[in-house]
Amino acid sequence: MLNNWKVSLVFLFVSGLVLLFIVAPLAGMFLQTTGAQYAATVSDEEVMRSIRLTLVSSLVGVIIFGILAIPLAYVLARRKFPGKGLVNGLVDLPVVIPHSAAGIALLGVISRNTWIGQAGEAAGIPFVGGMAGIVVAMAFVSIPYLINAARDGFEAVPEKLEKAALNLGASPWRVFFTISLPLAKRHVLTGLTMMWARGLSEFGAVVIIAYHPMVTPVLIWERFASFGLAYARPAAAVFVIICLVVFVLMRLLSGKPPASRHTEG
């Protein structure tokens, strides 16, 4: 660590500015919302229904796609194969493309003109304008967080422990569920939390696939566009508070978070 006091002072000042940059707008939003506005928003059924839909859709996405993504993360951590770099790059694609573009791309796969879209309609789970579409959009943009964190977790598990377990007579399945997964648990839980949190905040991809039913980011946007800042702010503040509470709880449950690969979505 640099111990020159001038350098320390500059670093401290710059760090303070960055933290202020993160905290000040949020603090402003909370402080500018009055108690009466909070009370009114919490009792506004449209807002609360939207928040429930958002929390649940993201959670469903995490459960369905998370289960599928963990084996991929394990393969990326353990196997060597031609084109592995390309696959790692593909995993990061949803993070680097504009999310409205992601929504358009997804629509091309799940719209009513495609067989997937038609199969969904036939099964009573329409994608476009339905919760299933919201789940897909949220999972699409957030799945890299889980895959990357879980891959880091599996990479950190010494391969020798898996070999030792095999040598002790365990089947590869038992080795995965009793050694690899429990030892990568903290990374995997962090990845699941990050995926869920990222899914909650998704606007661009969701709005293209399902404007209705309205997830909270869309509801906030609609209130802002139709009625202005003062009307949108209480819904935004309540949503952020609920997300923060859940997020902090999940982080506490999953222990100390490992360093995440991505800081931007």
Next chain:
Amino acid sequence: MERNEYPVLQIHDLSVRFRAFALEDISLDVFRGDYLALLGVSGAGKTVLLEALAGLVRPAKGRILLNGSEITRDKVQSRGIGLVYQDLSLFPHLSVWKNIAYPLKNKGLSSKQSKSRVEELAGQVEIRHLLDRYPGTLSGGEAQRVALARTLASDPQVLLLDEPLSNLDVKLKGELRGVLRKIHRSGKTMIHVTHDFMEAATLATKVAVVENGRLVQHGTPEEVFRHPRNEFVARFSGIKNLFPCKVVSYASDEGLHEAIINDHVSIRYLGKDGHKSGYVMIPQEDIVVSEKPIESSATNRLEGVIREAYLSGSGMELVVESGVPFVVAVSRQSHENMKLQPGKRVWLNFKAAAVRFMDS
């Protein structure tokens, strides 16, 4: 201890290539009840051989047979060969109890059977008091015992140990040697990888030496250490009086030959004809030190000066310069009685039959 001449493990022409290591054409039979020490310097490929036997590394060629059945390509989990890694690879998220019970679940034991087996194994390696602890809280010696108990729980036909004593202090080494002997006495066939010749000599019933990925010699410790087949084995087994030499004359009727070390030290030995150069080796315990030349059956008498005298085990070792430095073992009593101090002139006496010649 159960012991017969039926090989439990047979290795035929095994070649393994793994990262920087390569083993070539290893052939070896391990008999039931053997304690085989696999000796070699670090990087000789000993660990890779163990991993190949355990099925964790696939051999490029060759065959491995266990009790007469080929297991070369069998699954790791169904081979019946247990491996204790050098780093032990205890599962850090499981208690000592659960570590030991891990293989028992694979065998489908009931929890009652499992409990009594864990306690039995813990008793065998004397770790009953550690069962509720986690691996991160154990000392090196304790962790080693847990790893042994865990591998024994899988009831392997052959127990492979990778440098089991390498990270322990002298006292713990002694204690663990006792545990290993106990396991061996219970009838286990064991292969113990080490780079320490003393470790091999004090534990093993058989020794195999690996040099540059090849098996250069195997046999009983006595055979290997008293009759090393080449310079590497000789040096590795701690033999100190080993000198390159030229063979200058033959007296073929008695089988007596003369070897010249450094062009001026002459040594007589018994051996076969036909060699022009090689190594002579004189075990230090076969050299008799005297103050004057003595009349005896010893053919070789060399005069020299004591350069060094130091404690070694229960006795003393002298370095005597006699054209080349000889290392000689003497008792402390002889050292005191004969005043064998540096600078003193002495005679070294040894029989021609004590000298071993190795072809270079």
